[in-house]
Amino acid sequence: MKKSSTVLQAVGSGLAGALVLNILHETVRHIRPADAPRMDVLGKRGLRKLLRKADAPQPDEDTAYGLTMLGDLASNGLYYSLVGTGGGVWLRGAALGLAAGVGGVVLPGPMGLGEGPSNRTPQTKAMTVAWYLIGGLATAGVSWAWSKAQE
Template sequence: MKTTKPSALPQALGSGLAGALVLTAIHETARRLLPDAPRMDVLGMRGLRKLLGKAHAPQPAPDTLFNLTMAGDILSNGLYYSLVGRGKEAWRRGTLLGLAAGVGGVVLPGPLGLGEAPSNRTRQTQLMTVAWYLLGGLAAAGASRAWSRARKRSKQSS
């Protein structure tokens, strides 16, 4: 009798969501406490306003815009961090994905027409941006590895 291997998709998506939630929690806490904290929420709101403008769609009220941006951030970062996948290489992939997202968060907003200040205003802002995206990638990797260990224990007890 052939046994089927469980799908990697739930683990990847769940781990990605964990990384995105950690990243968002860090950003939202730090922006309230630290004057040089990155303001990725501002970049997200600018980006959403720009997209809605190009689509000739109505612009939402500020509170709605913020909530839509947070939901979009969690969804998009969750999908991005889901690339961590599973297996022993998850830590390496989480590190590389986190660093790439952090560097992109510092370098890309200006050329994309979103402004540079929210993630690039001081050296501390730049370092926090890279570090927090790295933490998101590591959180996704940690969640993936924990999921793998739990699945392995579950198989052994069956």
């Protein structure tokens, strides 16, 4: 496989995993508002914090939400693209997904973004880790299928 097609496969698979993750987060937060992870809230807090430090104007709520979703897709897509191609994608997808999920539970507090959105109940913590794991496995599945289609 050519280098350019390998990169395309990794990035495309990563974006697919990020899309699965975001759809899952957004769906469950509407179904279980009491304990679903609210990564959108963490994203908006992070965005507002960065804009404040840059002394830039704050967007309205809808714009902040849209920018956060776009940022989530881009950053998670690039992160999940590390799953890559070839052998071992399932293990890399699981490992990267678990790492992101654990990070999503333990890092927001120390980063000054609050703990509630991903850490307020045991169910919230479990869902946070599970959703990122699912995103990593979705990435691995797309990469694996892409490789099979190239054979």
